Amino acid sequence: MMDENIPLQYWGEPYADSKIDAEKVMRRYYKEKGLPLTMVYPLWVYGEGDQTFVPLLADAIIKRELLFWREGAIIWPTYIDNLVDFLMLIAEDERAIGNGYLVHDGELTTLELEEFCAGIAKALGIPPVKTHIPYWSAMTAARFMEFT
Numbered sequence: 490m491m492d493e494n495i496p497l498q499y500w501g502e503p504y505a506d507s508k509i510d511a512e513k514v515m516r517r518y519y520k521e522k523g524l525p526l527t528m529v530y531p532l533w534v535y536g537e538g539d540q541t542f543v544p545l546l547a548d549a550i551i552k553r554e555l556l557f558w559r560e561g562a563i564i565w566p567t568y569i570d571n572l573v574d575f576l577m578l579i580a581e582d583e584r585a586i587g588n589g590y591l592v593h594d595g596e597l598t599t600l601e602l603e604e605f606c607a608g609i610a611k612a613l614g615i616p617p618v619k620t621h622i623p624y625w626s627a628m629t630a631a632r633f634m635e636f637t
Contacts, residue, residue, distance in 0.1 A: 493589050528589035536569030550610050555618045558627035562600045565593035
């Protein structure tokens with residue numbers, strides 16, 4: 490189980506690693522300069538008006554362009570209204586200063602066939618995506634494309 494007390498570890502992936510670096514800078518400013526801050530880590534935000542997460546997954550499922558590279562990948566969905574409620578609570582509570590919070594709806598799911606994406610496919614009335622490629626293969630292709 491992952492929670493706010495797990496030490497930060499680099500993943501070897503630019504997006505995640507840059508977030509870790511940004512947090513380290515912010516925590517240094519908190520300690521050295523007294524900058525009041527609260528770190529909030531919303532996980533897989535979705536909701537009404539979403540133009541990124543669910544619509545892009547749905548489009549990839551419809552076009553049969555979605556590939557899974559990590560079987561059993563766990564996600565913790567966060568409904569946007571729940572995130573906003575949380576932000577409003579911590580904005581008024583001084584005990585939040587200096588802390589970090591993972592924000593999600595409290596239930597995990599997997600991204601793949603049996604759960605999240607399968608639910609999207611079912612709602613669209615189409616078969617779920619079943620294409621898997623090995624993680625190392627996906628990372629090799631991504632690094633090659635990034636390099637070129």
